[in-house]
Amino acid sequence: MTLTVMLFAAARDLAGGDSLSVELPAGATVADLRAELARRLPALAGLLAKSAIAVNHDFAENDRPLAKNEEVALIPPVSGG
């Protein structure tokens, strides 16, 4: 399945775009997505380790399975306020 991962702030700058399309096997989890992002974007590895993954606007644990058409985003440490 193909997932589009939304990118923000320094992650977007490091990736050079506001989203990234990734190909994952059916049944892949958030942990699999993290591994694929690290492989595709080595420059992102440091920030990725400190970032959360959001699925459908909620924070997702590493063991959460992903499905196509879900809204997936990489959430670096936040700095609002």
Added chain:
Amino acid sequence: MVRLTREPIDYHALAEAVRDPHCGAVALFLGTVRDLTGGQVTVFLDYEAYGPMAEKKLAEIEAEVRRRWPIGDVAMVHRLGRLDVGEVSVAVAVSCPHRGEAIDACRFAVDTLKELVPIWKKENAPDGTGEWVHQSAKPGAK
């Protein structure tokens, strides 16, 4: 009420909006753009948000505040875009029957916003360089 806005925050109107005849206290918190962070001079900030998720998380914080304190009303507004030094980036207003509750609830709302809501700021220095601030803990981690 929770809101993201690109316009200046009318915090007087926000405080007025939560006033309630059953409440003897209104707590208002304003976050403002500071000119110095650890010796580093900031000329202006850029704020960006993951809008739909930020609004959802703000609404969840509002609901949690209403569960935990005897709230008259609560309002949270965060500004996005370019903000110069001294401008208001966030405002939280809470009314409660008594001051201790209002202050505690307001502090909880601001602290939780800073932990959980997907909003980011970029500090822009006088030399034209800018840096996104990603120094907090992994968001959502319990």
